Amino acid sequence: MECRQPPGLGSRNVSFLFWKIGQSENVFFSRLLSQSRRNSMKTVALFGTFDFLHAGHIFVLEEAKKLGDKLIVIIAQDHIVEELKGNKPIHDQSERRNLVAQLAIVDEALIGDTSLGGYEVLRQVTPAIVAIGYDQQELFDDVSQFIANHGLTMLVSRLPEYEKPGRKTGKLREAFGV
Incomplete structure (x- = not known):
């Protein structure tokens, strides 16, 4: 033996x-x-709206997936998107979740919390890493504070910017008049 x-x-x-x-x-x-x-698979959670899916979104998803083995995407609820961005998403939260869930790189897609700043979904999925977009400083700070306040052990990681500036949903909405 x-x-x-x-x-x-x-x-x-x-x-x-x-x-x-x-x-x-x-x-x-x-x-x-x-x-x-x-x-021991490392789970990564990524928050986002993912409305009007485009190459910048795919880049963010790929970068998040590089951080671990399993990628869980948390889709913002419609009323939260409207509160944060000032307009309703083109696709409702169920459509956005279904679109993102169809992407091979995504292991699971969920609809997020009902209240802004709740982040209770993090207790449910218990990721090792929470990935945050390069331009989401407030989300980075809020999630970091939530994790600290609740004694959770998760790393918060800021993702790099997509190499082609201007590839943002808001700019695409303007260009297409939607």
């Missing part, structure tokens, strides 16, 4: 027992490693 910790599991105090019984050792190890990776 041999005890050892497989590589890639970090500093976890977990030991695995392996019995020398030919090929079944490899099957046993493979199952344990697979289960360990599933249990």
